[in-house]
Amino acid sequence: MHIHKYEKWWLTLGVSSLVVFLIIVGISAFHYGSHPPSAKVYIDPERVDEIAPFNNPGVHKVEGKDWDYEVVFVASAFYYNPPEIEVPLGSTVKFIATTKDVVHGFQAAGTNINMMLEPGYVSEYVTTVDKAGEFLILCNEYCGVGHSTMTSMLKVVE
Amino acid sequence: MSKKQEKEPELKGTLYSVFFVGAFILVTWFMAFYLFIDRF
Amino acid sequence: MTTVTEKAKSFIQVDKRDGRLALAHIYVAFMALFIGGLCGLLQVLVRSGQFTLPWGITYYQILTVHGVLLGLILTTYFIFGFQIAAVSRTAGTLTDKQRLIGWIGFWTMTAGTVAASIMVLLNEASVLYTFYAPLQAHWIFYVGMALVVVGSWIGGIAQIMKYVEWRKANPGQPSPLITFMVVVNLAMWIICSLGVAVEVVFQLIPWSLGWVDKIDVLLSRTLFWYFGHPLVYFWLLPAYMVWYVVIPKIIGGKIFSDSLARLSFMLFLIFSIPVGFHHQLTEPGIDSFWKFLQVVLTMMVVIPSLLTAFSLFASFEIRGRELGAKGVFGWFKKLPWKDARFVVPFIGMAAFIPAGAGGIINASHQMNQIIHNTIWVTGHFHLTLATTVVLTFFGAAYWLIPHLTGRILTKQMNRLAIIQAIVWAIGMSIMSGAMHIVGLYGAPRRSDFSTYGGSEQATDWIPYQIAQAVGGTILFIGIILVLYIVAHLLWFAPKGETEFPIGEVSEHAEKTPMVLENWKIWLTICILLILFAYTIPVIDMIQNAPPGSKGYKLW
Numbered sequence: 001m002h003i004h005k006y007e008k009w010w011l012t013l014g015v016s017s018l019v020v021f022l023i024i025v026g027i028s029a030f031h032y033g034s035h036p037p038s039a040k041v042y043i044d045p046e047r048v049d050e051i052a053p054f055n056n057p058g059v060h061k062v063e064g065k066d067w068d069y070e071v072v073f074v075a076s077a078f079y080y081n082p083p084e085i086e087v088p089l090g091s092t093v094k095f096i097a098t099t100k101d102v103v104h105g106f107q108a109a110g111t112n113i114n115m116m117l118e119p120g121y122v123s124e125y126v127t128t129v130d131k132a133g134e135f136l137i138l139c140n141e142y143c144g145v146g147h148s149t150m151t152s153m154l155k156v157v158e
Numbered sequence: 159m160s161k162k163q164e165k166e167p168e169l170k171g172t173l174y175s176v177f178f179v180g181a182f183i184l185v186t187w188f189m190a191f192y193l194f195i196d197r198f
Numbered sequence: 199m200t201t202v203t204e205k206a207k208s209f210i211q212v213d214k215r216d217g218r219l220a221l222a223h224i225y226v227a228f229m230a231l232f233i234g235g236l237c238g239l240l241q242v243l244v245r246s247g248q249f250t251l252p253w254g255i256t257y258y259q260i261l262t263v264h265g266v267l268l269g270l271i272l273t274t275y276f277i278f279g280f281q282i283a284a285v286s287r288t289a290g291t292l293t294d295k296q297r298l299i300g301w302i303g304f305w306t307m308t309a310g311t312v313a314a315s316i317m318v319l320l321n322e323a324s325v326l327y328t329f330y331a332p333l334q335a336h337w338i339f340y341v342g343m344a345l346v347v348v349g350s351w352i353g354g355i356a357q358i359m360k361y362v363e364w365r366k367a368n369p370g371q372p373s374p375l376i377t378f379m380v381v382v383n384l385a386m387w388i389i390c391s392l393g394v395a396v397e398v399v400f401q402l403i404p405w406s407l408g409w410v411d412k413i414d415v416l417l418s419r420t421l422f423w424y425f426g427h428p429l430v431y432f433w434l435l436p437a438y439m440v441w442y443v444v445i446p447k448i449i450g451g452k453i454f455s456d457s458l459a460r461l462s463f464m465l466f467l468i469f470s471i472p473v474g475f476h477h478q479l480t481e482p483g484i485d486s487f488w489k490f491l492q493v494v495l496t497m498m499v500v501i502p503s504l505l506t507a508f509s510l511f512a513s514f515e516i517r518g519r520e521l522g523a524k525g526v527f528g529w530f531k532k533l534p535w536k537d538a539r540f541v542v543p544f545i546g547m548a549a550f551i552p553a554g555a556g557g558i559i560n561a562s563h564q565m566n567q568i569i570h571n572t573i574w575v576t577g578h579f580h581l582t583l584a585t586t587v588v589l590t591f592f593g594a595a596y597w598l599i600p601h602l603t604g605r606i607l608t609k610q611m612n613r614l615a616i617i618q619a620i621v622w623a624i625g626m627s628i629m630s631g632a633m634h635i636v637g638l639y640g641a642p643r644r645s646d647f648s649t650y651g652g653s654e655q656a657t658d659w660i661p662y663q664i665a666q667a668v669g670g671t672i673l674f675i676g677i678i679l680v681l682y683i684v685a686h687l688l689w690f691a692p693k694g695e696t697e698f699p700i701g702e703v704s705e706h707a708e709k710t711p712m713v714l715e716n717w718k719i720w721l722t723i724c725i726l727l728i729l730f731a732y733t734i735p736v737i738d739m740i741q742n743a744p745p746g747s748k749g750y751k752l753w
Contacts, residue, residue: 006169009173010177010508011504011505017180018501022493022494024191028564029564030490036567037481037482039482039483044745077750101332101752102747103330107572109656112197112567113198118416118482120415121416121483121744122482123482128198131198136653138640140642145256145752145753151653170526172508172511172515182552186552186555187559190559190565190568
């Protein structure tokens, strides 16, 4: 099959660009640990409130881990517990969340914190909060009539 | 009647057009990447 | 110069009986466009904060109608109408048996559509077109969806039977290009819709009937997105059929390369399906390794589109230079800018540049976290589906409908068609542009109007929602315009003969290697890639499944 020389140049540029993209995101993920949220932690969705750490939602200082704080959220239709959290600027935070009923989203607007909460699964994400401010946490997966009223607030304070 | 040695068609415009598409893809991707790196 | 007899011989008219089958599909498609489009208008008005829905209708009901009618019904029906006509035009009139099967498929799909729609209108299925568990719709909704899928298999088989018949009658020959492309699209459709069929028939229906108590949510989502990504290629490939085969004839040129066109379609067949995880990148329960693997495969499915871009520009440039164009870009001016059959799909092609760029960003593994479930995603697919594909379909309708109804596209309608496409482009630039920007700020998709507790960030989103309302209103005007043109072409346009344009391959092109039509090889690769990308993570998901979920009706 004959391919025009310019088409070969184009395919070379195109495929190389895609390879560059894959190398960048691949190294970020597998070398620097910047994976999309992919926790494999399981829970009985009907007993969430009784099972640690969800029996104690909120901000918890921890020692001896790669992160400084664990922030535990329980989502349900149409509410996040806790409705507001505060963490110090510059700290490394692990978000741990699950849902008691249907699939909910969990996104802190204007940040990369964005994960799906699915019944039976615990979602986790670690990040260093290096900007001060108030970040709206909202549900971005349709969950019923109250979907657009589900909010919490992430406050990163000096 | 086709010649034995066909000259390749003149496709400079095509080359520049697809390179524009490629540049668009590269620029927008790196803008998004920068946003991702900048945010926590 | 063609003589009168040559011209008469070269005008091929789709058989009236096949035309009736094709038109039936096109009627349903445009009815769906009207109702779905009306819902879209209501949605943007609600989300501007200045309008509430009457009669107790909810936003999510409207949104479900919008997604189902536009994303599933308009598309599938237009595609089938187009494909039936294209196969009949190039591979030969359907036999009575093939046509009967086509009608059975049509009525099965339509029964399913009506059943599902009634459930949505009764507020029994406000679950959006993705119907994610454990939100649970009425079982009739799921049965309706199953009938749409099964009906599409039946209708698809009629088209495939014609292809098989052609191949038996013409051994060793490459099949007519557009028929070949139709069959690739159908193969991809059947293989991928098996996934959603399994989800609906074996999970959702028994669960919604109360035969089983619980459902495995992650598995149901995985089956859906195994289907959901190739679904968008099922929409895109018919647009590519118009671009590769029809547009060259319209501009008076030739098909740049038959081989590269077939290669690009076979690449779509193998790479469109094993990539569903890029819709599930932020979900728990799936290893990052398998997500990344499917991200790699997703980047590979970009390649046939890169091939297509080159082919299209090349066919434009070659034709332009043939007409005497000089310089690097002189050929651009030589394109038929007064012909709606070219201009309207061309705007669709142009939209695919930002559309595709956005798609690559979306699929870039952890970068997905910037935009997942934000309204950027909605902006993205209003470019890909609602501009690239839909404008190409409109552009095709302007010759397909009069060809089938024995009428012509008048000069006025041609001009109106171009105006319609410009109106569409303006409305979409405003609406999709606003969606892309505010999505980066975190504004969510699939959400009723809300001030989010008075949050400052959410307040900043509202002007963009007003812009979406402006854009959406302009788009609705565009819908009225296209429906006006279509009604004219169906019932009121002057009688006459309209060509069904089918391009010819350039005489300088080489013979197409038959390996490109070797189904055994390509289907084997397709299946192997699916097994490679999905087997281990799906087994993992089933073996480690937590307790399942009961159903919820939260609307």
